[in-house]
Amino acid sequence: MGKCEADKCNAKCCRYTALVIDTPRSRKDFDDIRWFVCHEDVSVYKDQEDNWVLEFVSLCKNLKNNRCMIYDKRPDICRDYNPDKCTADSKDQDAKILFKEPSDVEKFTAARWDAKKKKKTTAAKKKKK
Ligand code: SF4
Numbered sequence: 001m002g003k004c005e006a007d008k009c010n011a012k013c014c015r016y017t018a019l020v021i022d023t024p025r026s027r028k029d030f031d032d033i034r035w036f037v038c039h040e041d042v043s044v045y046k047d048q049e050d051n052w053v054l055e056f057v058s059l060c061k062n063l064k065n066n067r068c069m070i071y072d073k074r075p076d077i078c079r080d081y082n083p084d085k086c087t088a089d090s091k092d093q094d095a096k097i098l099f100k101e102p103s104d105v106e107k108f109t110a111a112r113w114d115a116k117k118k119k120k121t122t123a124a125k126k127k128k129k
């Protein structure tokens with residue numbers, strides 16, 4: 001097990017909650033993500049395993065002075081968290097795609113759909129020739 005120094009990292013793993021969401025595919029899906037990140041302290045990212053994650057920065061009520069007050073009764077998800085794989089300090093750098101602001105989503109969707117549109121137009125032009 002890795003060395004966990006909660007005072008050094010400020011127990012970051014106890015300061016957020018997160019959910020894996022369906023892989024966004026359509027413009028509507030990305031517009032929903034844009035709505036999520038319109039809210040304070042909410043982000044959406046694609047992790048190294050290609051999971052899309054909706055994350056809320058929110059302090060666990062059981063954390064006091066960087067210590068778990070219900071350690072013996074902590075939820076399974078806390079028990080299963082592997083400090084060796086802790087990315088709390090580098091999540092932003094580790095994410096394949098990260099949306100923190102609505103403008104991040106707007107830029108991403110513009111690039112994705114503009115690129116698709118361009119591809120189609122070029123293919124149509126080539127066909128005509
Ligand atoms: S798992 Fe990571 S964030 Fe949590 S206390 Fe250990 S080093 Fe800090």
Ligand code: SF4
Nearest residue numbers: 014060062063068078
């Ligand atoms: S229950 Fe304890 S270990 Fe789990 S997130 Fe809260 S403070 Fe951290």
